[in-house]
Amino acid sequence: MIISMYYFGRECVMVVNKIKKLYGLVALTCCVSFSTAYADNLKNEVIALAKKNIQIAVANLGERTEFCEQQRKTRPIPVLSHKYLQSINAARHDVLIGLAYLSFRARDQCEGDLRMQWAYAVGYLKTAQEHYKLNSDNLKEIEVGLIYPSEKEMGLTVQFNKLPGNLKKYLIETMGARPFDLIKSINANKLSALQ
Numbered sequence: 001m002i003i004s005m006y007y008f009g010r011e012c013v014m015v016v017n018k019i020k021k022l023y024g025l026v027a028l029t030c031c032v033s034f035s036t037a038y039a040d041n042l043k044n045e046v047i048a049l050a051k052k053n054i055q056i057a058v059a060n061l062g063e064r065t066e067f068c069e070q071q072r073k074t075r076p077i078p079v080l081s082h083k084y085l086q087s088i089n090a091a092r093h094d095v096l097i098g099l100a101y102l103s104f105r106a107r108d109q110c111e112g113d114l115r116m117q118w119a120y121a122v123g124y125l126k127t128a129q130e131h132y133k134l135n136s137d138n139l140k141e142i143e144v145g146l147i148y149p150s151e152k153e154m155g156l157t158v159q160f161n162k163l164p165g166n167l168k169k170y171l172i173e174t175m176g177a178r179p180f181d182l183i184k185s186i187n188a189n190k191l192s193a194l195q
Contacts, residue, residue, distance in 0.1 A: 050125035068110035072179035092194035101160035
């Protein structure tokens with residue numbers, strides 16, 4: 001065989017090169033087909049994993065929300081000292097702002113780590129969808145509605161930060177960090193007596 005290949009010289013080398021090209025083309029076609037199939041499969045697996053992470057995050061957040069709600073309902077209502085509030089000339093409006101802010105903050109602190117898990121899962125899916133050029137419009141509503149504070153909550157934060165330091169300190173110490181029922185706290189403390 002070697003002798004005949006040598007004997008045919010250039011013609012044999014040309015045939016071998018054609019075979020190599022043919023096999024190379026077949027191998028390249030197989031690789032491309034495999035790569036395309038692998039890439040499609042990988043894309044599907046990545047998106048499925050991202051969606052599963054969101055399902056897990058939603059389930060965890062749902063359980064935590066129930067726990068926080070139970071804490072809110074069963075917690076004894078802290079009693080505010082009208083005498084102290086009057087001594088520092090606390091306005092009723094300021095106390096209401098403080099209580100509302102602390103109510104939202106307590107809820108956020110109770111659910112915070114799982115809201116972060118949820119935010120990460122949504123970001124993971126969004127990144128995967130952008131990478132694979134898939135539609136991710138429906139994620140905007142999810143992000144705004146569940147992950148980030150509402151405009152009302154952001155406004156309360158700004159207003160709370162403007163309250164006098166002694167009032168903020170008193171309300172934080174009295175109300176604590178556990179979730180509480182805002183409406184019951186307002187009603188039980190008879191804040192209408194304040195001006």
